[in-house]
Amino acid sequence: MTLLPPPPPAASIGKGPTSLSADTLYETLHGCFAKIPDHRGPEAEIPLADALMSAFAMFTMKDPSLLAFDQHRHDHNLKTLFRIGRIPCDTQMRKILDPVDPEPLRQPFNEVFRRLQRAKALEQFRFLGGYLLSLDGTGYFSSQHIHCDSCLVKKHRNGTVSYEHQMVGAVLLHPDLREVVPLAPEPIQKQNGDTKNDCERNAVWRILAKIRREHRRLKLIVVEDSLASNAPHIRDLKRYRMHFILGVKPGDHAFLFDAFEAARRRGRVTTISRRKGKIRCEASWAWSLPLNESNQDLQADFLEYREYDPQGNRLKHFTWITDLPINLRTVWDLVRAGRARWRIENETFNTLKNQGYQFEHNYGHGKQNLSVVFAMLMMLAFLVDQTQQLTSPLFQATWQRLGSKRLLWERLRSHFAICLFRSMEQLYRAMLFDWCKDVPVPTPILDSS
Secondary structure, three states: OEEOOOOOHHHOOOOOOHHHOHHHHHHHHHHHHHOOOOOOOOOOOOOHHHHHHHHHHHHHOOOOOHHHHHOOOOOHHHHHHOOOOOOOOHHHHHHHHOOOOOHHHHHHHHHHHHHHHHOOOOHHHEEOOEEEEEEEEEEEEEEOOOOOOOOEEEEOOOOOEEEEEEEEEEEEEOOOOOOOEEOOOEEEOOOOOOOOOOOHHHHHHHHHHHHHHHOOOOOEEEEEOHHHOOHHHHHHHHHOOOEEEEEOOOOOOHHHHHHHHHHHHOOOOEEEEEEEOOEEEEEEEEEEEEOOHHHOOOEEEEEEEEEEOOOOOEEEEEEEEEOOOOOOOOHHHHHHHHHHHHHHHHHHHHHHHHOOOOOOOOOOOOOOOHHHHHHHHHHHHHHHHHHHHHHOHHHHHHHHHHOOHHHHHHHHHHHHHHEEOOOHHHHHHHHHHOHHHHOOOOOOOOOOO
């Protein structure tokens, strides 16, 4: 490898907050990992913090497999940039991380979140007087052969059995931003000593309690799909002091839609419209409608949004319930917030599955918690990447120059293999300004004998 010279002054570009730089965050995360109790005791040959940081580095580098990571585990850059003392081989990593309890891995997420708060990087996410929080479940592993103690077991009609891993993700989002801020996910898995499958509703209940405990003063507005529009969930949101904008559908909420049409006939529905180019946008709402026949005491405001083409054909139709006030001043922002829910799918899950993170690849399943630990560390790497995308002009310029995330990760790995770097900042500058092309090839020493 060739050691790059110090950055020349001419190659200056604006920096984001130092506390949110990749180098600072890597050091912070290693410190968080060091506080997690090591199940093997203090005399372990490879510290747990090093094993966790090695797995985090693998997901940061977007290595396609554990074997690919293992092939360069002796790389000087991995130890220097990720503050790792000893890097385990693939077998050691699986063995060390399999018994790790995933719950303490929430703390690194909270530490990055607090740094974003202190740097006021979250201010741009404020919307409707708070922060939009989207929740949704997703699967990341399925097999008919490989399984562990925490796998969900699905029995099919044809007699076959499949084993799955799922999680509930939670992200802060804004209708005008491409970036999201992921919070620690909640695994959907069999709980200790339980023989029954866990479910998404139970996982959502757990994650809401944890988010409120970890972020006591944060004003949150939960945006979810129609599956969340049920009485127990809404009562949970109220108990945790969270506002909501929840999708509703006629097939699932017939009583509610009947109540809305009855309100329309009585003149209790307000309708306004505006144009967006050639498209006519129409919003209608009614206040204080009962959720369903069994929970008529649980009331919310109903909001309907439609789009029409110049010929009057309906193009789009959305309906929500909310506990936020609907009026002429807020209605269009409420529509934007409700429609932003899809960002947890497109900007989060689809990014993890299709932009180099290999979210659905089996890096190693283990017998206890390995699959869950890997999934949480991958999400943590995604959080750090989103932080760079949100706050680092250097990262933004490098991404813009290369044009795609996949090419960005490819160049990151190739530069890692060619040159020695003192920091991630220097690595990104080398990618941005093509410094590696200026490094002369060493002249070979020829044997004249």
